[in-house]
Amino acid sequence: MGRPDKAKRAAIARRRSDAIDLRLAGVDWLTIARKLAADPAINSDGVAYPQGYGIERYQKGQEPPTDEALIHAACRDVRKALDERRTELNADVDEMRQLEADRLDRLFFVAYKKAVRDQDLTAIDRTLRIMERRARLLGLDKPTKAELSGPGGGPVHVEHATADELDALIALTAPDAP
Numbered sequence: 497m498g499r500p501d502k503a504k505r506a507a508i509a510r511r512r513s514d515a516i517d518l519r520l521a522g523v524d525w526l527t528i529a530r531k532l533a534a535d536p537a538i539n540s541d542g543v544a545y546p547q548g549y550g551i552e553r554y555q556k557g558q559e560p561p562t563d564e565a566l567i568h569a570a571c572r573d574v575r576k577a578l579d580e581r582r583t584e585l586n587a588d589v590d591e592m593r594q595l596e597a598d599r600l601d602r603l604f605f606v607a608y609k610k611a612v613r614d615q616d617l618t619a620i621d622r623t624l625r626i627m628e629r630r631a632r633l634l635g636l637d638k639p640t641k642a643e644l645s646g647p648g649g650g651p652v653h654v655e656h657a658t659a660d661e662l663d664a665l666i667a668l669t670a671p672d673a674p
Contacts, residue, residue, distance in 0.1 A: 507547035512577035519574055529566030600630045
């Protein structure tokens with residue numbers, strides 16, 4: 497069978513995008529599958545959808561896929577398309593993160609030189625702020641552990657509480673509470 501050519505890949509990408517759009521619009525799986533089916537006999541629009549579900553069977557003149565097979569194909573399509581979008585998004589985020597780290601490196605170099613050369617307290621503060629931002633961006637800081645405890649370090653006993661009561665309790669135990 498091999499890898500589909502560029503035109504087929506584009507048609508498959510379009511089908512997957514259409515499947516996601518339909519699903520987001522609240523359309524049920526079987527309706528999606530029939531709308532995107534290759535065989536006009538089962539396609540809800542009565543047309544042969546390019547690279548639609550069951551294309552191999554349609555091209556061979558075989559019976560169309562069962563409803564269950566169509567639904568499975570539509571679900572698989574949406575899952576694959578979402579995975580591809582997630583992968584692209586993660587790559588974009590990684591690229592942006594690297595760009596921001598490079599910018600911070602350039603700013604750090606300028607501030608660090610001034611801080612060390614002139615012993616300028618403002619430049620030292622700016623250098624530390626850049627270092628803190630870079631550590632947050634790249635996840636270099638160890639996570640802080642937050643623990644809520646009752647009087648004397650014991651457990652907090654709550655049977656019934658309103659959201660306001662819980663907010664007040666949290667505010668009392670926050671590290672920067674008065």
